[in-house]
Amino acid sequence: MLSKLTFERKILKNIDYSIILSVLFITLSGLISIGAATLAFSEGNWQRIAFQFIWFIISSAVFIGVILIDYNIIGGYYKILYIISIILLIAVLLFGSVRNNAKAWLGVGPLGIQPSEFAKIATIITLAKVLDDIDNINTFKNLSKIALISLIPMALIQLQPDTGTNLIFAMTILGMIFVAGLDLRFIYWSLIAGITSFIAIWKLNILKEYQKNRILVFLRPEMDKLGAGYNAYLAKIAVGSGKFFGVGLFNSGLTDGKFIPEAHTDFIFCVFAEKFGFIGVILLFLAYLNIILKGINIARTSKDRFGMFLVIGILSMFVFQILQNVGMDIGLMPITGIPLPFMSYGGSSLLTNMISIGLIVNVGMRRQKITF
């Protein structure tokens, strides 16, 4: 066992430190924004910011653990990881606590965890492993296998229900199989199927009333400024009110007035954009882009296909979470409860993201030697 943990010191210099710096920058922005949203600076409510910081320390430790172990060793345990995540998803349905209309939490308070977050990682690892094994994805057998692996956790998540997480799940998997060479016909077909099933879901009342409302309001935000559309409407005002330089961290705005619910979690981007303005948003996006573009490079130069699929899966997850989370604050996407990576308050999410980034760095530092 121990021998597996030892690694060549020289691979340390293969670590992309700019990714780590970007993560640090984003997490720090997140901590400050959480502080603003929970009135830490004006009223001394340091509790949330403190919890998040503790989670950050824990996550950082886990991150170091993740990069120390060769990702192929981690990948070797994919079956166990997958099964554990499924068990946790079942456990949450049985013993979980309800927050915001969804039974998504195990444990209480700041120590509660969201198994669906870990399920994402477990599923990405599993799928990357499966995709690595198969030569041609475009066979019925292979596609069925992928579908089965994906749909089991998704079905369990839908039971919570957490449509938002499933959306990301779907996009992540789509990203992976797209890169794996999925025939574009399938994408067209699934688009058609998707639209059809959306209509069916709508008609069959599978979506909860509030979810329907959110979608309706997204399509016609002027419909109801005091009801479900109110959050979307206020979020947009909050972002816009940041102007170029922001209102400033210690100046009050909409986001610290409880006008926006869950400002420290789902709507954290509002807080940041309001306080730091367009200039802050540019810096934040540069940090995100750095992680993603460097990540794509890592995927391309990965020494094996497993590493590539793993990185692409994680990047898909990040990209669509950013798109969804930021998009809902600026009226481009419907309102869902999806956290913004490294920014939103929440231990499970931060931990998952740090593991994910650990895996990317892991693949990167063990890439093929490029000799010139």
Next chain:
Amino acid sequence: MDKKEATRVAVFKVIVYIIFITLISRIFYLQVINGEYYRTLAEEKGRKFINEIAPRGEILDRNGQKLATNVQSFNVTYNNVKSKLDNDEINKVLLETIRLIIKNGDEAKINTPTFPIVYNSGSFYFDFGSNDYEINKKREKKFKELYSLNENLDARQTFIELGKKFDILTSYDKNNLNFKYNMTLEEALRLMAFRHMLQESKFSQYRAIYIAKNVAKKTALAIEYYRNQLPGILTEVAPLRKYPNGEVGSAFLGYIGKIGEEEKDYYSSLGYDLSRELVGKQGLEKVLENNKELNISLRGEPGGIEVDVDKFGRIIRETARLDSVPGDTVVTTIDLDLQKVTEKALDETMKNIRTGKIKTDAPYPNATIGAAVVVDVKTGEILALASRPGFDPNWFAEKGSPPKELIDYLWPQNGVYGITPLPTYNYATKGAVSPGSTFKPLVALMGLEEGVITPDTIIYDKGVYDGLPGFNGACWIWNEKHRTHGPVDVAKAIQVSCNYFFFEVAKRLGKEKFYEWANKFGLVSDPKTGESPNTGIEIEESPGEVANPQKIVKSNVDVTLLNIRENLKRKYGIYINKDTAGYKALRNMLISGQYDENLLDSIGILNENAKKYIKYEMEYLHTDANKLYQILNAAIGQGYTDLTPLQMVSYISTLVNGGYRYKLHLVKKVLNPDGTLKYENKPELIQKIDIDSKYIDAIKEGMKKVTEEGGTASSTFRNFPIQTGGKTGSASVDKYLKSKGRAAYGWYVGFAPYDNPQIAVAIVIYNAGHGSYAAPVAKAIYEQYFGLNKSTEIQKSSTFDH
């Protein structure tokens, strides 16, 4: 990684770029391009201002005596923001506060929030405050939705549900309701009303609600004493509007009240606190409330604290504090002592007329309404303005609405027009009625100025006027005693009020000259522009007019229309139902006088004869209104001639001061809160009318004779130490009105002193029977103004002459 995968990764990279470019473009649009707009929106959302109402500006009389001022009052408020009590604790605090207030004898001061459940003689009812069933239904639905109640619940069930919700009820069955804390049913209802008020203001919790207003100091101290047991309850010291003279001056002072539904948008745009501020509803209180044009604000600038609030309206932090600026002090032209005398004289004179003290053989029991105005003829300053009966503005000042038991008195629902007084109606500025003979001096002036008569012209009164075929007006002396005045000159004509003389003058003048002169004096719309007359007074007035043909048409159109409809039905079988579009179109056509055949076709009148008939009726309506006889009637102040006492005093003042028509005004000057002068109202001319002084003298001479032996007001002014001039007017009412108890309007207009007039008066008493009966009011005014005798006892007149 194979080639296909490499391509796919490249595509993935492109997608990433597209996503980020999309996001950043959208954010650029929101933050950089539209940032200013969203910044403003955001600030409006989260920032609130809690008004600290400024002391309202004082209103003083010309000598600095207070007409309206402010006193310190104590209010009891409740706010659940800081204490964050639960259901039961709120009940306890509110109930104990209410009990404490009642114990200290201030039950009447407790606020009565609007609450739709009432309990009356054993049963619960809904009262949603409207007479309209549909509106009530809507309100009931909204009310029940607020508490997510089944909409079929009756009043008692609703009460029970709310009782449970607010934790007031302990147990209940079919017959009994048991409440916590030994509450009686009344207490429970009252508590529930306050809970409802809190519920309704859920989203503006930074504002406190009123539990009681203007409680006694003792009550306030008692509450302060128990303050620790009453978290959330506060006593605040606030200015309360006070009118030290009670009813005196209510006609021009007006009153303040709650901001009405229809005023909400206006006052909200001016930053008023709609739920707490009281605004002027009438008189000076209304027009000077926040008058941008005159730059006068009785309201002042409220101070207060600016706070950031969360979406529930709870205060997060205080961001700024602003001291209030008291309202402007307004010094009026009114002489308080003269005002008091005027009102008292009016009241007593009306009483004397009613009880027969003036004319013992025939009392006029319905002399219930009176108005009087006194002006300074050299400036247009209004020295006194009374409309009786009035009201005490203090009734409104406390809660913004009068006590329930006074509502029937203030706004009578069933009354006889002209007999049942409307205390809040300003008869001096809005009551336009026929002026009768008081109008005659002006006709005399017109005749002299236009040269149709001279001071020496003699006209023979022959009883029935024979100068205009088809017109058969007669002199009053002919009607009453079958006598004539014989030969009269202008002074005599005024003295004896000879109708015949003025018929002749009006006929000689013709319509054009008649309207031209009436317009100069502000008694008819401008014949050229159609602009309505006004006296210039700051407060609301609705001036009347002298035989304005358009008004005559409007007065007669409905009778004409009735005839037309009858005839169409009878002769042509055409039905035009009232209030249909066709009816309205036809009515508008009749008023306009423009014959429109297409219109008649469109409303189904196709018969040629019917059309001709309508055209004939329409033309008749207009010709009649424009006929010469209309101004003959107007010349004696009858027919379609209605003027307000304010207009009358303006014309007398203008006549006796040599033709200077001043803007009548109530505001003399405005003082800043620190007492320095902000603005002084200088006499302002509306128009200088060129009048030959010898004609003025001739008319004044006639008006002086009215007060001398043989004149219609001689009995009142017998042995009066100052020479004055005047004119009585008895504008009769028709037989129908007489049968309802109405009698002639008694008018008296006058000026004093005769040689160098200083003041002019106009007085009207409804159903007085005769103008001379109103003259004692003028006498009392003169006595006060000239300081003749301190006794204001009104002389009883035993005899009376015309």
